[in-house]
Amino acid sequence: MKKRLYSLDIFRGLAIMMVVIFHRFMYDWPGSDFFFTNPAGFLEIPWFTAIMFFAGMGGIFSIISGVVTGYSTHNRITSGKGNKKMIFYAGLFSFLWLIVVDYIRKFLFSTKSYFEGDFLFGLVTGTLLEGTLVVPQLELLYYTSTLAIIGLSGFIVPALMILLSRKGGIEKVRRTKFIFGTLAAVILVATPFLSIILDPIVVDLFVSGNYLLGFLLALLVSPYFPIFPIVAYALLGGIIGISLARDEKKRNITIIWLVFGFALLSIGNYILLSALIRFSFYNYNFVRFMQLGVYIMIIIVLLRLVDLRSEEKQEKIAKKFSPVIMFGRVSLTIFVFEAFLATIFHVILNLIIPGWNTEPLVVLIFGIFNLAVWWIILHFWQKKDFKGSIEWMGGYIIRKLSSFGRKEEEDR
Secondary structure: OOOOOHHHHHHHHHHHHHHHHHHHHHHHOHHHHHHHHOHHHHHHOHHHHHHHHHHOOHHHHHHHHHHHHHHHHHHHHHHOOOOHHHHHHHHHHHHHHHHHHHHHHHHHHOOOEEEOOEEEOOHHHHHHHHOOOOOOOHHHHHOOOHHHHHHHHHHHHHHHHHHHOHHHHHHOHHHHHHHHHHHHHHHHHHHHHHHHHHHHHHHHHHHOOOHHHHHHHHHHHOOOOOHHHHHHHHHHHHHHHHHHHOOOOHHHHHHHHHHHHHHHHHHHHHHHHHHHHHHOOOOHHHHHHHHHHHHHHHHHHHHHHHHOOOHHHHHHHHHHOHHHHHHHHOHHHHHHHHHHHHHHHHHHHHHHOOOHHHOHHHHHHHHHHHHHHHHHHHHHHHHHOOOOOHHHHHHHHHHHHHHHHHHHHHHO
16 A cells, blocks of 8 residues: 555544644633643543543644554655655654744643643733733643654654664564564553652652753653653554555454554553542543544544545545545644634633633634634635645755755765
């Protein structure tokens, strides 16, 4: 199979559309404050629990990144068309680019990050909401970067594949899958223990003002998108991508991954409820295991419905879902600016209808309104092929930088 995977474009588009709506509940509805101040109390509002289950969408993008890079890297290496150094540099520079973009986003457009009794805001969003200059606090580093971990996901899979491809190793598929699977398993199992041990230490470091060491440890176990366990998502996605690239049997891919996804969902659910009921103990990583299981099952179902069918049917489905795919093409740009746009509307509504956001149904309508505004923007922007978007800028910069690998190879 050597084609674009429409199902992942659709999944990415659906994910960012849900982010636009769900973030409104998190950041614009005062009733969500309890989730930040006491996450263990999320069971008090079942419908909000269901929303929050999907609201942490960073994991979705990491597993998609793993599938895409595993799929494309295998195809490029086996076809002989891909320069390994260029593949490596492209992944590395993409990772670095996303780090820069995400920390700009964080310190300019962060909305309602909670730390030790205070809500933290970015410069622009905070200033708009508070009506006075808000200087971003370094405690924002406690909430590790969403996009950076996605960038790491998109780098670690091809980097490992390139390393394992030496001396014909690209054809040793079982070995590659075993290594990816073993690493993912170790990360998943180690995550709760690392979180329990290190998270209090990280908090103490930030409280004492030791931001550098606190940030470095937060990269491992921070509540938002740490290396453990999100990188495991990418590794598992990489295995799926390799299987797709090698045209393995549809039935095997479907059964194995659906069973695995359901097992993760069940195990995570059992551990979460057991810990809450027996020990009144909550750890968000148990929810992440459940999310990972759901994400895997959704990806497999979409693959069967879209990409693992005849090309004619694939094109028809892609045409029907073109508005969703449109969102997927600029999901990074939407992710960076959706909070800024929503904050502008939030402030305007505050002036016209004070207290407008106290009812969750009204906040839902507000989220749908934001989604509609983005649809209008993208509808006209796609006529220019999204020129000027963060994806467009990143692609241009990364192509220029990664060409060093090709130049170095040619000079030899």
